[in-house]
Amino acid sequence: MSLLALTGVSVQLDRKTIVHEASLGVDPGQLVGLVGPNGAGKTTLLRAAAGLLRPLTGTIQIGGRDTAVLDHAAMARAVAYLPYGAPCHWPMTVRDVVALGRLPYARFLRRREGNDTAAIDRAMELSEVTGFADRRVNTLSGGERARVLIARALAQGSPLLLADEPTAALDPFHQLRVMEVLGRLAAEGKGILAVFHDLPLAARFCHRIAVLVRGRIVAAGEPADVLTAGLIRSAYGVEVSSSGTFTLPGTYAE
């Protein structure tokens, strides 16, 4: 059974249709990359999958159940969502931030329990942030901070993770660290749907790639089958040179 199944999903924002009849699935153990040019509707699609936007048509199933019938608490246990830019508004310690992932399990006036602590420790270990657990998030580098917020999402303990550009604004070293963490999570059986802009990076780590252009999924499948020079040209308007770099049409790579 797939963790996430979008069937013919259309989403409107301000009466403008942003996503057109998109169908997409994520199975356990899969890292699925969602790519496409700016403004294609990737974030909108991801937010709809997270239950933040109601689809106009089509169905979104998470763990086999329609999101229309799931309440806030059930959704929070089924899916974790990492927004773009890894926002964290107060300079709390890394451990306190990761612990926010346990909020769906909190009850009024109940103290944190053993399995909460275990989930927090495990999440910090998998994301490799244990070493600076007591530092404040505002003192971390962008790459460290990105991993802390991934750990926060992991602590939520949901089988499905949706991430909006988890490698945005990171240097190559930290991009690879984040991708390694995501790959390890998939190996542990989680399903991940993440937006990427770095096509070679996505192709290297993702099991499947879906390409969104002007709100429609124009191709989906294994990276090698999907990310062809022809598709990249029609989707992004760039040429792929023989050395694998992208060039604007009419110019030549050296």
Added chain:
Amino acid sequence: MGAALAGLFSADPPVVSVILAEIRLPRAILGLMVGASLGLSGAALQGLLRNPLAEPGLIGVSATASLGAVLVFYFGMASAFALALPLGGIVGALLAVVLLYALAGRDSSVLTLILAGMAVSSFAAALTSLALNLAPSPYAALEIIQWLLGSLADRSMDHVWLILPFTLVGWGLMLASGRSLDALTLGEDAAATLGVSLIRARAQVVVGTALAVGAAVSVTGGVAFVGLVIPHLLRPFVGHRPSRLLAASALGGATLLLAADIAVRLAPPQPELKLGVVTALIGAPFFLVLLLRNRQAEP
């Protein structure tokens, strides 16, 4: 002091005991309640809006509560019955919430909420000025101005009993929002996917502020900056966690206001300095320092 305390329980209390029970005690209790309301609502609003510069004045509650009380003065109802003034303030604050929701909608963004709050605030201030402008006599205008300055002097236990229910319900609503405020640290989208109802969190904080601060402003007049300064000072001591800041700020606000009130009561100037004047004198420069530090932090 001992004689005064002992006298409280005698059938025919001496004057010192009467002063303690009728004048000092209500003043101290009101100081604690109002300070707690201001500190707590500041912490709750800062958590909700994720803005360290937020305070009850920002969403228009203080201004409309003031307006409500000023209208009571204007129509001469303050002398008609003693509790007209607090009631006017509370009605004004609740009106702010109704207007805020009408202007900003139930599930609008934080920015819309702040802008709507500013609009409500400016309009209430304009109407307050209008009331001053049209005041029937210089004496009436002076009465309004004296009240607007903010003070805890000459209040009775009747005031305490009147604002107690509104204050307690307001505190309860704000304290219940702790978990949601923690989640909002990660932004609205992440908070929603953590199972937090943003609509409910917003209602808890805004209505809670209206009840507690509306009630507070209606008996003390304008006491500014406590809601801004206290959460700021205490945030580092609770690990910057919004939920833990709530109770801490309530205690801190209560302490600060009680101390400030004792200071104005004991300070030499005659006539007595108004509490609202003193908190604004200390608070405004603090606010400026905050702004400047914030600008350095995010260029």
